[in-house]
Every structure is written in C-alpha cells, then in structure tokens.
Amino acid sequence: MANVISDETIEYVGILAKLELSGEEKEKAKKDMESMLDYVDKLNELDTEGVEPMSHVFKVNNVFREDVVTNEDTHELILKNAPQQKENQFKVPKTFD
C-alpha cells in the first residue's frame, strides 16, 4: 500500500469524530483509511484537465419549497427521540458555555 496513516493522524481523526478507539480498532481503521486513499490515488490517475468539478450526480438545479408553514406542533413525537428530556426539551450533558 502506498499510503501510510500515522498514529497521530488516526488519533486526530478519532478526536474529530468523537470516537474512542482501542489499539486494535485503531490498527483496523488505519488499514481501512489507507486502502481508501489508495483508491483515491487510482482515481487521480485520470486526466481531469478542463473538467468542471461536480457537486451532485444528477443534472438538476433549483429544487425549491414555497415559504408556507405546513408543519404542525409535534413536539411530543419529536421528543420521543430524546434519550432524556426535561420540560419538553432535550436533556444533554453540560456544555461549556
């Protein structure tokens, strides 16, 4: 494999993804990422000179909604998704602010 993911990189990606990985999981993730990057290298062999970057697979533009309120108050249903709730709000661990 051409690409090598360092311990620092996998540590950093873990922090960004808020994941705590065991030593074994880190090694597995490193291998996965390396093969993904190798695949990207393969794609990079293509000559894309003069080709506009594509952001979407379909040739469709301008899909809009009109500005009309149609949603009703469904807070009871929505709050069923909260692991914990209090006074109709989602209850989460304390944030810094």
Add this chain to the structure above:
Amino acid sequence: MEKEYETVIGLEVHVELATKTKIFCSCSTEFGGAPNTHTCPVCTGMPGSLPVLNRQVVEYAIAVGLATNCDITQYCKFDRKNYFYPDNPQNYQISQLYLPICRNGHVEIEVNGSKKNVGIHEIHMEEDAGKLIHDEWEDCTLVDYNRSGVPLIEIVSEPDMRNAEEVIAYLEKLRTTIQYLGASDCKLQEGSMRADVNLSVREVGSDKFGTRTEMKNLNSFKAIARAIKGERERQIELIEEGKKVVQETRRWDDNKEYSYAMRSKEDAQDYRYFPEPDLVPIFIDSDWLKRVKAAQPELREEKLLRYEKEYDIPRDDALIITESRKMADIFEETTKLCGDAKKTANWLIGETMRLVKENEMDVADISFSPENLAKLIKIVSKGEINNIVAKEVFEEIFKNDIDPEKYVEEKGLKSVNDEGTLKEVIQKIVDENPKSVEDYKNGKKKAIGFLVGQTMKAMKGKADPAAVNKILGEILNAV
C-alpha cells in the same frame, strides 16, 4: 518614544431572515414559541430526513447582495460544515463555503462627515442552531430546537474598519438597508442580528496585519464599542510585554468589560467541509436577477435625495424620517393624503418620536394609520382645533389609531371661533382682572399672557389662540 497602534477590524454579521418558514423545512420561524413546538424530523436531524430549500431565502439573499453592490454567484451551492455540539442536531451545519451566493461588494459609511467604503468579502446562506439553556438544578444542558434551521445570511466584511465609530456606522448601514428590503428586522437584542468582531492591532505605518482574535457575544452597539476598546488594549499590552497575540475565539463579558478565550486547544477547528449531497445546486438566471432587481424598494440614500428635492425637507429632518422604512412609509402616505410634507414631517419628528421614546418602543412597532394623521393635519389647518387640543388628539391616534374627526366631534373639542361668544367671555375676564389690565396699560405687555391663559381656561382650551389674542387686543385698547 511611545509606539502608536492602529486597530484593524473586520466583521462577521449574522442576520436571521424574515421568512415564515425555516430554510430546509416547513416549520414556523416564529420567535418565542414553547420549546420544540416548531420542530420536525428535518430540523432535529433525524436520520433519513431530507432538506428542501426555501425559495424565499434565496430571494432575500440576492436582494441583500444587490443592495450591497455584490456580484451574485449565478451558479451556487451548499456545503456541509462538520462539528459536534448539542445545538446542532445533525452534527453538521448546512452552509456555503466554496460558492457563496454573493461576493465582492461594498457599502458606503459616513463618520464625522467623511465617507468611506467598507468592502464585503462575501454573503452566504446557512441555517441557525438550536438554543442551549443551562439547568442549574441538575447541572445539565437543555436544548430547544425551535431556532434550529431558521435561515441566516452571514455577511463577511473585509478588514476595512479602524475604530468603533466605523464599525457602528457599518452595522447601522447594514441594518437600515436590510430593514428597507424587508429581509429581516435586524434586532440586536433579540439576536436577529449578531456581530462577531475580528480585531488585530499593528504599528501605525505597517502594511502587515497583526494576529487577529474573534470576539463573540456582542448584543448591543454599546457592548461592541466597549469590546473593541477592551480587546485593542489587551492586544497592545501583550505586544508591549513582548508576548504574542494568539489567534483564537474570545467571548466578551460586558459586565466585566473583558474577553475570555472560548475554545481550548484540544478542541480542533477542523470543519472538513464538503459539498452538501442532499441539496441540488442553485442556478440564478438573469431573468431571476432582473426580477429581484425590479422589485427592490427605494433605499434610504435615494429617499434622502428625493425628500430634499421633492418635499423641500431639510437633510437633518430627512435623516430622522428615513432612519426606518416604517417611518418613511408613514411620511410619504400621510403627505400624499394631506398634501403638506412639512407639517407631516413635524408631527413625525416631534410628537411621534417623543411618544416612541416615552413608551420605549421601536419605530417598527408604530401602529397608527397615515389616514388618521392626515385628517388631523387637515382639521388643524382649517382651524377646527388648536395646537394644544391637536396634541391631545394625536396621543389618542398614536395609542388607539382613532379617527380624529369623529373623536373631536364626540368629545366636543372643536375650537370656538364665533366672535360673539369669544367677546363675551373675554370681556368677563377683563372685568374680573382689573389688576392685569392696569399692568398692561402701564407697559407690562406680559400681562396679556395671563389674560389669554384665563380665557383659554374658561373656554376649556377650545379657543383658537390667534382669535383670542386679536379680540383681547381690541378690548384692551378700547379700555
């Protein structure tokens, strides 16, 4: 010799757009609803839900871009900004990084009589986050997602400002322009307009920028002015001590008048933006642009010029009237109905502004109709009521939008201009006050004021002062 420093300031201004629904779902954007009553699977980030863009958001963004001399990016799209925080249920914010809808604009500001352009780097569309409330009892955080997905535009300026006065002039300019467009109410206190200040200092004459910090939590013009002063001093102190300014986000505490670093170093600012796959690109063709341009209302600068020319209103008065579109609309409508621009201007600048201040209101909340103010101006001009009564009637118009003609009729407030009645009353006052008459005869011209006052009192304020003065003069001179 002591070194002289220059402050370099750029602003990131977030504005909540005045749409009825959120940017990507049909939930209401109404402010102040009970927690989570304006939410759905889209704005709470439920797996499998898909965003659909609100057309009105694009319309408002284009309108603001055109009014601030920006180039509109005809082919633009959204990007995903990834970060974990409970105010953001998707774990990403849909925003624009690579192709923001507006770029390369500017607005003109005026400080102490000198004009200057402040560049606008870009304006992009994005979604607002939910509201976090700290729960003291359980030492946890509660989240209300009513604000999650409310449409925002972020206006990023160039680092073109050098002091707090310029910053405030720039913010006021943006606020008036956006209010005129009807794109937002721009209330700093309620958070529908929020400004982050990027500030660095450098030695005067240097052409390199110093290291900048970003300050958040500024919710009034006064707080912004204090924060700029405080942060400038903090940075100069660091430099003078031979220390380095660290590029970081700081939170301004307006009570302590000091800013505090907000994010720790371990908390990496790496947003890993990528094109938003759930939304298709936006193509703004020239027809669409033309349509928005044509619908653009007359903005403040144009009104100022027209008011001086068309209505012969002094610039200082025109500045007060055009400060908000609401006031300007009332002025134009009333003038059209009563045909007297000067009197309309006087009522608005004088009594209306006095009552707005007295009631601690916002001009936008004025609710009387131009029809009733126009009627009042007409009946005063006809001499049907005098100025004192008119002010009382106006207070009723201001408060309850009453019809002044009916009100004057019902309350019997019409001036008595019938000479016979007036003469009778005045003669009686003159007879009852021989001392004042004597004073007047002896050259104390002021004594006439007392007699006018007594007459007005006897008439319960309903006499025309000009007529009273005239008749009183005649009677006194005949004594």
